[in-house]
Amino acid sequence: MDVEALLAAARGALEDAYVPYSEYRVGAALLTEDGETYVGCNVENANYSNSLHAEEVAVAEAVKRGHREFAALAVASSEQDGVTPCGMCRQTLAEFCEESLPVYCDEGESVSKYRLGELIPNTIQPATLGK
Known part of the structure; x- marks a missing residue:
């Protein structure tokens, strides 16, 4: 796996972010087990709670295309501050990813x-719910 390429994809997604309120751009790149990369960016909403996070946009795009197994995630922000996925995004990732999933933060x-x-x-895993 090329970590630099994954980080470059996350950085590239920053350009597409819609952040008129916070002006804090986040990009994510999610690598599937079969080598495809899906990117996401944050999309803000005036009430903030309806905003979409870059990681969940990347997961949604990959899942929409039929992927359920992932090899790595890279996250970048416009501040290059080492941003990590928030709790909500971490739980979304846990739905599809092993605990060993590497997460690279720019x-x-x-x-x-x-x-x-x-x-x-x-x-909370599917097994937690008896599934």
């Missing part, structure tokens, strides 16, 4: 690497 000159399970332990 810090400009460097990259932080996490495992999804580090970012959100003890998630």
